[in-house]
Amino acid sequence: MKNLALPLPRAAAILALAGFVVAFGPRPAAADGGDILIRNGTILTVTKGVIARGDILVLGGVIKAIGPDLAAPPGVRAVDAAGRFVVPGLIDSHTHIAVAGTNEGSEAITPEADVGAVVNADDASILTALSGGVTMVHTMHGSANPIGGPNVVLKMKWGRPSEELVVAEALPTLKFALGENVKQANRTVAAGRERRYPATRMGANAVIRRELEKARNYMARWDRYKKAAAAKNPPRTLVPPKKDLRLEVLAEMLRGERVARCHSYQATETLEFMGLAREFGFKIQCFEHCWEGYKIAGEIAAAGIGISGFADNWAYKMEAAEGIAEMAGYCARKGVLVSINSDSGERIRRLFNDAAKTMKYGGLSEDEALRLVTINPAIQLGVDRIVGSLEVGKQCDVAIFSGHPLSAYARCDMTIIEGRVYFDREALAREREAAAPAAAAAREVGGLQ
Amino acid sequence: MIRRTVIAAAIAVFVIAVAAGPLLAAREPGPAPAQAAPDKVLAIVNARIVPVVGPEISKGTIVVRNGRIEAVGAEAAVPAGAEVVDAAGLRAYPGMIDGCSSLGLVEISGVAATVDNQETGRINPQVRAIEAVRYDSMHIPIARSNGITAAVAAPSGGLIAGVSCLLRLDGWTHRQMVVEPAAAMQIELPGLRAARGAFAGRRSGPPPADGPALLKELRRIFGEARAYEKRRDAAAGNGLLALPEFNETFEAILPLLKGRMPAMIAVHGERDIRAAIAFVRDENIKAVFYGAEQGFKAAGEIAKAGIPVILGSLYDLPPVWEDGYDALYRNPGILAAAGVKIAFSSSSASLAKDLPYHAAKAAAFGLDRAEALRAVTINPAEILGIAATMGSLEKGKAANIVLADDDILEMRTNIRKVYIDGREVDHSNRYTELLDKFRR
Secondary structure (H helix, E strand, O other), X not given: OHHHHOHHHHHHHHHHHHHHHHHHOOOOOOOOOOOEEEEEEEEEOOOOOEEEEEEEEEEOOEEEXXXXXXOOOOOOEEEEOOOOEEEEOEEEEEEOOOEOOOOOOOOOEOOOOOHHHHEXXXXXXXXXXXXXXXXXXXXXXOOOXXXXXXXXXXXXXXXXXXXXXXXXXXXXXXXXXXXXOOOOXXXXXXXXXXXXXXXXXXXXXXXXXXXXXXXXXHHHHHHHHHHHHHOOOOOOOOOOOOOOHHHHHHHHHHOOOOEEEEEEOOHHHHHHHHHHHHHHOOOEEEEEEOOOHHHHHHHHHHOOOEEEEOOOOOOOOHHHOOOOOOHHHHHHHOOOOEEEOOOOOOHHHHHHHHHHHHHHHHOOOHHHXXXXXXXXXXXXXXXXXXXXXXXXXXXXXXXXEOOOOXXXXXXXXXXXXXXXXXXXXXXXXXHHHHHHHHHHHHHHHHOOO | OHHXXXXXXXXHHHHHHHHHHHHHOOOOOOOOOOOOOOOXXXXXXXXXXXXXXXXXXXXXXXXXXXXXXXXXXXXXXXXXXXXXEEOOOOEEEEOEEEEEEXXXXXXXXXXXXXXXXXXXXXXXXXXEHHHOOOOOOOHHHHXXXXXXXXXEEOOOOOOEEEEEEEEEOOOOOHHHHEEEEXXXXXXXXXXXXXXXXXXXXXXOOOOOOOHHHHHHHHHHHHHHHHHHHHHHXXXXXXXXXXXXXXXXXHHHHHHHHOOOOOEEEEEOOHHHHHHHHHHHHHHOXXXXXXXXOOHHHOHHHHHHHOOOEEEOOOXXXXXXXXXXXXXXXXXXXXXXXXXXXXEOXXXXXXXXXXXXXXXXXXXXXXXXXXXXXXXXXXXXXXXXXXXXXXXXXXXXXXXXXXXXXXXXXXXXXXXXXXXXXXXXXXXXXXXXXXXXXXXX
């Protein structure tokens, strides 16, 4: 049996490798300078209206001009977008893709567990994101813990090394979570093992408060130390406080250098977290999912907090059973900065479809709906100065759709980041065709259907 | 103990919430009232009629009497005394039919107390979805108000999951909703992802599921069921022969073997599809394939076998990466072009409303748009054997009519009115109730 078992993983590895090449094609060449001319498309700028037929000139990854009949310097690649729609690359404000590991769930408080430290540029989800016109994502720590860890903003530069994906300009964020996931309500506890604290919403609030108090205290100890150390004659016995990597992250947040992104479902827990933010003076940038946000839209809007939620993915657990497809549109109309997220390596490629649903259920206009997956998430991530709309001076992150992106019949044909083509549907189809014999051979080796 | 209390509390809250919901709501999304009197006639006028079967009528009338379509056409006369609905600016479509859902069987997928679609064990032909359909499921009015008027509610899991039913999405009880109490015997071969995951050593637990081996097991069970029937029938006609002990598995399978019910066989990979085609032929059963994610690799053979395909959710990644990122999206178009009769399914309860968008997604990747529309209307009706009464706007068929302000497969389109058997159904649902309740 043992001898038989050996070849299987090897065959699987060959198969996986072949599959990889066939599915995705060769990775893009290093740098073509980020120069491109996108011609004759219908341009949905998001912030500056619609240009029925126009060109976008990109040099060095940055949009240099938008208008009719632009000329490009010699040698610059031209992409014909006639009959197609050119839109800002879509931005997903809440995902867990392109990282090796999502949840440090062994403890309830893990602000030191930084998702940005484990970026995985080989995750196929990057390609699925690109295939739906998504150019930037906020990859977050999971929701296992009341205080998770720092998150990371990534561009979907398929084929580039991890460090090139990270968007340094983005606002530093920290993941918080409330409700069923953190109280582990849907988890079976192994026999003989204690249930993890917290197991209630009371407990979840209490541990967050405790950690915030600890962080405050930590900051005060450091302040005292620094003050004493800066004195003319510091006492000889002066020693610095012990460095605490957990509390350092919370201190960053309390100093305003990092914002909170909080996974919440129920109205009560959401309001209570807002209370903590007021009490401790930190900024909640966004509530995640926030399925009951429509019940307290006024309060959320008044506090200047955003929502990053689903279009209609609901009823998968008790706290998601009062989610309504009208949530995003209703809250947006109440003045909340709303984005639609995928939270999924699959839904991410139909983010534009999810945005369209807010027109039917939330009564949003085309323009408002498109904002939910472009400029609004860009604002939430603090990158609206560089992406999120098509404007001269911004980075050229663009998706080209076969039809209006809010049409169910639309297909993403090309995705461009900083003037470089990272997804080209036609080229991919040609490569797939060419690689078909190799794939067939790999299937033979693997012995799979 | 604490855990049990928490669960009990959660269930109690849910039960109370569900029970109290309708009392709190302004309007209760119950079934539509009967069309007032037999002599009462409904006439939908000035509609752009998309009958699905036959050419589109740019401006026409649909006359409904006794829940059935009496006339459709540009020239159809409005009978005297008819209730007239002016549908100017609207398109009239037949109600859509979901080829496979878990409507009425799953409320909140993560709350076990509300999940009734998956029986334990592997061989469960004796379980019947109709006996468990929660007729006041919160998901039904949401799907209905998006133009879906009938759906297969199917059990799932194991090798033989049970018997699905076909429901019209309106009625005071689940029995009133029945179109076909035994729509199909649900049989499930392993998904490609499960097979591959196990193969690559990524999963612990049972060995990889093997489609052909499972079909072999089915052949054995079917054979035993036939032998059982022979013994049983022989004993019935001859008091001297021993009457075999009652066997619920065989008894439940016999309607399938007798051709009184089709099998809906969930089959995914190319190899399993080929094996299943042979299985269906050899066992001489009526069959529909479900899923068929690699159907595009055997489209000609499926077409030749005359086996229709109910596609699984397109809200999924390709189970085999080398098929291409868009394999699931391209599959329906390739199958249809090869001559396979296809229908779409939501494969869901909470997102059953999204049925039309699966069709549109396939249309974005090569499926003819008209065929995409057929694949949520007349095709499922034909596959499920109810095309005489549903699936198109034709004289004599049930008046399942949807009035929409644009293309019914578009997400942004608003559904203005839905009729089931000529009755206008209530548009209120869980979404609208909650929004009304909390609107400030």
